[in-house]
Amino acid sequence: MGGRVYKLDAMRNEWIFCVAVSLPALSWVCPAGRAQGAEQPALTLKVQAREVLLPVTVRDKKGALVTSLNAGDFTLTEDGRPQKIKSFARETDLPFRLGLLVDTSKSLADALENERKAAGKFVDTMLPGDGKTGRDQAFLVHFDHEVELLEDFTSSRGELHHELDEMGPTPRGQNDAQGPETAGDDRANDRQHNRGGTELYDAIFLASDELMKPKDGRKALVVFSDGVDRGSKETLNDAVDAADRANLAIYTVYFKGEQARRLGGFDGLGGDQRGGMGGGGYPGGGGYPGGGYPGGGYPGGGRRNGGGGRQREPEVDGKKNMEKIAERTGGRFFEAKKKDSLDEIYGEIAEELRGQYLLTYTPDVVDNEGGFHKIALKANKDDFVVVTREGYYAPGGDAK
Helix, strand or coil: CCCEEEEEECCCEEEEEEECHHHHHHHHHHCCCEEECCCCCCHHHHHHHHEEEEEECCCCCCCCECCCCCCEEEEEEHHHHHHEEEEEEECCCEEEEEEEEEEEHHHHHHHHHHHHHHHHHHHHHHHHCCCCCCCCCEEEEEEEECEEEEEEEEEEEHHHHHHHHCCCCCHHHHHHHHCCCHHHHHHHHHHHEEEEEECCCHHHHHHHHHHHHCCCEEEEEEECCCCCCCCCCHHHHHHHHHHHHHHCCEEEEEECCCCCHHHCCCCCCCCCCCCHCCCCCCCCCCCCCCCCCCCCHHHHCCEEECCEEEEECCCCHHHHHHHHHHHHHCCCCCCCCHHHHHHHHHHHHHHHHCCCCHHHHHHHHCCCCCCEEEEEEEEECCCCECCCCCECCCCCCCCC
C-alpha cells in the first residue's frame, strides 16, 4: 500500500508532501501543483463572489428529515443583522465532494474492520456510478503518527474499496508498532518532545485546506476517531478555521476505543496559547462573537516542571472534541457505542447529505478584509431543528 504522506516543515511553517516511491505516477510536484486526472464537466451552482452558500439540514422533533420547506419558513441574520435569503432549495443535481478521514492509531485497531465495511457501504451510497468520470467524488485519508492520502478525489468505488480494504497504520505508525528500537533516532526525539500519536487536527486541516478548498460543489468530511489528538502541529481552532474557509461541514463519528485506559493527549479542551475557554481564541485568534472557542490546546501543552520531572497531562475528552468540530462546521456528531453500529451511522450521514437544502444570500455589508461573520438561521416554527455552519470567512483573507 502506498500513498502521499503529509508533513509540516517546521522551518518554513508550510505544508510539503513526501511521495511514496512505489507510486511515481501519482507524484505531487509542489504544494500548489499536484498532478490530477482531467475531470469531466459537472453541474455547478453559479454563486457570485459576494454570495454566501450554506448547506442546511432540517429535522422535526422526532429526528425525521424535513424536505418540503422554502425560504419563507426561515429567518436569517449575519452578525445580528437581518438578511434576505436569495435561494433555498434541495439541489439534488449538484455534485458532492466528500472526504473520508480514518483514525488508524492503535487505540482504534479493534474497530478498524467494522470501519472499513461501514465506509465502503457509504461510498457505494454516495457514489452511484463506478467510473472515473462521475460527478460525485470522494477521497480517503488515514492518520495516526502522520497523515497519509491513500486515494485522491475519484468517482471510482472500486479504487476507494481497494484502499479501504488495504488500509492499516501509516508507515510511521507501522514503525511505532515495532517498538522504539526499530524506528530510529527521529522517533525517539519525537517521543521526547511529546510529538507523535494521533494527528487528528492536522488531518482535518490538510483535507480542508489542500484538498477541499479548491473544489466547488457540496462538500463534507466524515471523520472516524476517538477525538484525542496527540502530536498535531495545527490546533483544533486551526482545523475548524480551515474547514470554514473551505466551506465544508464535518460529520464526526466518535468511537471511544482504548481512550479510557490511557492518559489524555497533549491537545485537549483545557484552553490554548491563543485563547481557549477564556475567550478570544476563535476564530484565528481574532475573537469569536460571544466568547472564545472551546477548542484544543496547543501541541506540547504538557510541559516539564522546574525540577525536571514530567507534569501529568490533563485527561482529554475526545467526545467533546468531536462534538465541537461537528457543531462549529454545521455537521453532525455521532457516537458509535458498539463496533457494529457504524453501518447505521454511515447510513444516517448519507441520508442527511442527500436530504440537505442549499441556501444562498448576499450580505448587506461588504467585507474585503476576510473577516469571520456569525450566521444564525432559525425556522419560523419551533418544532424544527435547523443545522448549518455557524459562520463564514469573507473572500480576500486567507491568513490563518
